[in-house]
Amino acid sequence: MSMKTSDSQYAECLYFTSSALARKVEKMANECWKQVDLSPSHAYLLMAVLEEPGMQPGNLAEQLQLTPSTITRLIEKLEEKKLVIRTTEGKLTNVYPTPKAKDLQPELRNCVHEFHTKYTSIIGKEESIRFVKTLTKIADKLTD
Structure with missing residues (x-):
């Protein structure tokens, strides 16, 4: 019998709940990006560079909310793939x-x-919009 996150003793814990959500979203995202042989992080970095050619790594780190060292590793992998x-x-x-x-x-x-279609079909379009806006506000408040 599978227990839902909401049934867990950790249901009100931000760390537990956000980590569980991140794992599920990561799995779903990886499935979508598998067809282009890129991880979601690589793909989003590449899309940022396609939108704004000549971006500096520091700007990419800020935009993608990743550390500079992570950005460097992602860029190196995209260079290996000739992207x-x-x-x-x-x-x-x-x-x-x-x-x-x-x-x-x-x-x-x-x-x-x-x-986007996958997660909105599960969560619902309006709820997805509200949820992403709420997560963005929370992430902005929890500065490094």
């Missing part, structure tokens, strides 16, 4: 999408759409 290139001018590093990344853009959009 981004880095240029350095003095102390400034800029990240650009490759033609291969630009060709992948429609598939990336499809993954975003598929992921």
